Amino acid sequence: MxxxxxxxxxxxxxxxxxxxxxxxxxxxxxxxxxxxxxxxxxxxxxxxxxxxxxxxxxxxxxxxxxxxxxxxxxxxxxxxxxxxxxxxxxxxxxxxxxxxxxxxxxxxxxxxxxxxxxxxxxxxxxxxxxxxxxxxxxxxxxxxxxxxxxxxxxxxxxxxxxxxxxxxxxxxxxxxxxxxxxxxxxxxxxxxxxxxxxxxxxxxxxxxxxxxxxxxxxxxxxxxxxxxxxxxxxxxxxxxxxxxxxxxxxxxxxxxxxxxxxxxxxxxxxxxxxxxxxxxxxxxxxxxxQPLLSLKSDLTSLPALLAPALQSLSAGQRLWLELVLTGDSALLSDVQVQLEQLLAPLPVDLLRLRRQRPVDAATIAGSGLSLQELTTADVFAARLAQEQLSAELQLRLSQLHQQALELLQQADAAVGATGEPV
Missing domain, CATH: 3.60.21.10 (Metallo-dependent phosphatases)
Incomplete structure (x- = not known):
């Protein structure tokens, strides 16, 4: 053996x-x-x-x-x-x-x-x-x-x-x-x-x-x-x-x-x-x-969403957090300061912060946002806006792009469903 x-x-x-x-x-x-x-x-x-x-x-x-x-x-x-x-x-x-x-x-x-x-x-x-x-x-x-x-x-x-x-x-x-x-x-x-x-x-x-x-x-x-x-x-x-x-x-x-x-x-x-x-x-x-957690939340809901993960920490452990801010919280200019105050007493290290907010495609280039803060749809819309196309063609291309994304998501879900570890 x-x-x-x-x-x-x-x-x-x-x-x-x-x-x-x-x-x-x-x-x-x-x-x-x-x-x-x-x-x-x-x-x-x-x-x-x-x-x-x-x-x-x-x-x-x-x-x-x-x-x-x-x-x-x-x-x-x-x-x-x-x-x-x-x-x-x-x-x-x-x-x-x-x-x-x-x-x-x-x-x-x-x-x-x-x-x-x-x-x-x-x-x-x-x-x-x-x-x-x-x-x-x-x-x-x-x-x-x-x-x-x-x-x-x-x-x-x-x-x-x-x-x-x-x-x-x-x-x-x-x-x-x-x-x-x-x-x-x-x-x-x-x-x-x-x-x-x-x-x-x-x-x-x-x-x-x-x-x-x-x-x-x-x-x-x-x-x-x-x-x-x-x-x-x-x-x-x-x-x-x-x-x-x-x-x-x-x-x-x-x-x-x-x-x-x-x-x-x-x-x-x-x-x-x-x-x-x-x-x-x-x-x-x-x-x-090492506990890791990725959350999508606004500032108000964040403490409640963090609570289960914090309760499961062992003595001396800290949680590494990725946060995607949503809603009006994503628009706050002082959100970084508010987050620091909110997380300071908690065993949490905020490693990555992203903001999920609607963006005008024509203003993305000058918005100062990083690529991580943009959705796939934002980037496609911004690129599409640079072309001289009819409204009808723009709509059709956007629909095809959305269909392609959905097919990819369905394929990923199908793989995840059949690729069990054991």
Whole structure:
């Protein structure tokens, strides 16, 4: 039997609207160590975006290395995959040294399939599975291969199709290589074959904090492009979810809420248990390490709306708040002062303030409002006002724009309804 804890998108070193996440990450790492110990985890698998930027601050690197040290007494095998936020060079610089600590770092793509195959072992040292450890696949890294050379003059749509095909080829090759390795290690009893990935798949529900990773070249990789691995551990999407309704292709999601639209999400790590051909998956709920709340309210209603969130705070915790002011409150010139007085006695940090108010499209440019304070309709109306169009055509374009927005909202709602985490 082999027990794997699947997690991803730690984003060590992230600053959330000026707030450091260091304390949250330290608490999360304590949770990880306790969980690995109590649930007898054999492998901790991190499917990309270990760091938030390619130049992580020194404290983030210290957290990374300290966790590896803290995991040593637990005898767990650690597998770390590079994501689109990670620097290949930063992850690579200590990779060879960390092998001595039962830690396997795969910073970026290598043409040799053997560089991506890992034997996962249980606490007795016996092979339990073969892993095709696939990090974020950058187009420039794939172009190292002679058969993946890009040619000039190829249209964007064709490039997208080519990239999807190349990624599919990589997974097919690794699947075949993993089969061969598994048969050598255990000719009588086939070992399960697993894979990782850091990419967007068709049907995955994302959030505002997810940076598009193949802008202009690959919108989403189809789940059908994965070979029949027993389990595919994915990263990049921050909400835990199944892919295409399948049980065995999953995003673990990020352990922290990385944007206000993730504030209401329950976060998870996924425990994957392999017993020969049997695969079982359990979603382990994570505690909320930092309460976040996004509210739409006027000043009068704000205290009552804040009350439930404040009552649920633990001792010493503070609430990070995004506030969208509505009604007449949004028009007050001294609203910032009033908010400071209202929130001063409360354990609340107002990180983002927006005003929702009707805006004359012709005056938006000179209004001094930021883009965050405008609705999609405001921006479209302002752009439309710059054109010399008949009233009839303007009305028709506005209707089409509204229909397009509604279709997008319906599509997002449909994905959210079917992309449940467990």
């Amino acid at each position: 082999l027990r794997i804890l699947h997690t991803s998108d730690w984003h060590l070193g992230q600053f959330f609207i000026g707030k450091s996440r260091e304390a949250e990450h330290r608490t999360f790492f304590r949770w990880l160590c306790d969980t690995i110990k109590t649930r007898q985890i054999d492998v901790l698998l991190v499917a990309g975006d270990i760091f938030d930027t390619t130049t992580p601050p020194s404290y983030a690197r210290e957290l990374y290395h300290q966790l590896i040290v803290d995991l040593q007494p637990l005898g767990v095998q650690l597998v770390l995959l590079g994501g689109n936020h990670d620097s290949v060079a930063v992850l690579k610089e200590s990779a060879e040294l960390l092998r001595c600590l039962n830690t396997y770092v795969i910073p970026g793509y290598q043409c040799d399939p053997a560089q991506h195959l890992l034997v996962l072992k249980n606490h007795d040292g016996k092979p339990g599975a073969v892993l095709a450890a696939v990090p974020f696949l950058r187009p420039r890294d794939l172009s190292q291969r002679d058969d993946f050379r890009s040619s000039a003059g190829v249209e964007a749509g064709e490039k997208q199709l080519q990239l999807q095909q190349q990624i599919s080829v990589v997974y097919q090759e690794l699947y075949q290589a993993a089969q061969m390795l598994a048969s050598e290690l255990s000719p009588d009893t086939p070992l399960p074959l697993l894979a990782t990935g850091h990419l967007t798949t068709v049907g995955a529900s994302s959030s505002e904090s997810v940076r598009e990773i193949y802008i202009g070249t690959l919108d989403a990789f189809p789940a059908s492009g994965f070979p029949p691995f027993a389990y595919v551990a994915l990263g990049h999407i921050h909400q835990a979810q199944k892919v295409g309704g399948t049980e065995h292709i999953r995003y673990s999601g990020a352990p922290l809420a990385l944007s206000f639209d993730e504030a209401r999400q329950q976060k998870y790590c996924l425990e994957v248990t392999l017993d020969h051909a049997d695969v079982s998956i359990e979603a382990l709920p994570l505690p909320c390490f």
